[in-house]
Amino acid sequence: MERDLIISRTNPLLTRVRKLNAKRAFRRQERAFAAEGPKLLAEALRWGGELEAVICAPGVSLPELPAQVRTAEVPDRLLASIADTESPQGVVFTCKGKGLELPERLEGRRYLLLDGLQDPGNVGTIWRTADALGADGLILCGSCADPWSPKTVRATMGAVFRLPAYECALEEAAERLLSAGIPLYAAALRDDTVDVRSAALERAAVIIGSEGRGVSQQALELCRQTVKIPMRNRCESLNAAVAAAIVLWEMARDD
Numbered sequence: 297m298e299r300d301l302i303i304s305r306t307n308p309l310l311t312r313v314r315k316l317n318a319k320r321a322f323r324r325q326e327r328a329f330a331a332e333g334p335k336l337l338a339e340a341l342r343w344g345g346e347l348e349a350v351i352c353a354p355g356v357s358l359p360e361l362p363a364q365v366r367t368a369e370v371p372d373r374l375l376a377s378i379a380d381t382e383s384p385q386g387v388v389f390t391c392k393g394k395g396l397e398l399p400e401r402l403e404g405r406r407y408l409l410l411d412g413l414q415d416p417g418n419v420g421t422i423w424r425t426a427d428a429l430g431a432d433g434l435i436l437c438g439s440c441a442d443p444w445s446p447k448t449v450r451a452t453m454g455a456v457f458r459l460p461a462y463e464c465a466l467e468e469a470a471e472r473l474l475s476a477g478i479p480l481y482a483a484a485l486r487d488d489t490v491d492v493r494s495a496a497l498e499r500a501a502v503i504i505g506s507e508g509r510g511v512s513q514q515a516l517e518l519c520r521q522t523v524k525i526p527m528r529n530r531c532e533s534l535n536a537a538v539a540a541a542i543v544l545w546e547m548a549r550d551d
Contacts, residue, residue, distance in 0.1 A: 300368040329444035339454030346392035356386040380446035402476040404432020412438035412506035420451020427455035429544040470518040484511040492523040
């Protein structure tokens with residue numbers, strides 16, 4: 297596998313990687329993102345990620361790549377300049393992102409909606425958990441963290457290549473779910489709240505609210521019912537990713 301040798305910091309490929317790491321608008325424009333590390337690269341190859349370019353440090357072995365993927369070798373200092381972490385593990389790559397548009401028709405049974413979750417680590421962790429526990433998709437509503445940001449992608453541990461994620465307004469998500477016959481719940485407290493262990497979640501979508509304010513009033517008005525996670529009275533709330541994991545577990549238990 298022939299590699300280009302890049303020694304200039306201003307090389308267009310390296311400049312593009314930095315912009316993909318730094319700018320959400322550029323990621324959307326290019327419909328692409330950057331990621332790093334041999335594990336994520338292996339996951340991209342295993343699950344059909346549309347790789348564009350792979351950049352590595354000297355002496356790093358690469359797996360067999362599709363013929364159209366550009367490969368380049370750069371000095372360690374240049375690899376560090378395009379990495380989002382302090383230790384990029386010798387490999388940085390770019391990949392086309394799968395469409396974020398919500399399909400006109402939802403074919404699955406279980407979805408998780410995130411309502412304004414702004415922490416990319418939480419979004420990525422929830423994405424990974426949703427994939428592990430059998431959700432059919434993740435729907436990001438409101439001002440959620442970018443699913444293609446470097447921190448989100450890292451936290452997915454490869455789920456970014458396996459489980460679809462969509463971005464849309466709450467009203468649009470509720471409308472599509474209604475058309476598909478999928479009831480919408482929210483993890484929140486109100487008069488109709490039921491224990492999540494007794495809710496009928498075998499075919500459902502559940503909203504998880506933001507880390508700071510919880511489920512928005514708009515989301516509450518759109519959902520059929522609310523569910524709660526039983527906990528000690530002295531505990532006010534759970535981390536959003538932990539709450540999502542519990543809800544996903546209860547959804548999976550109905551299989």
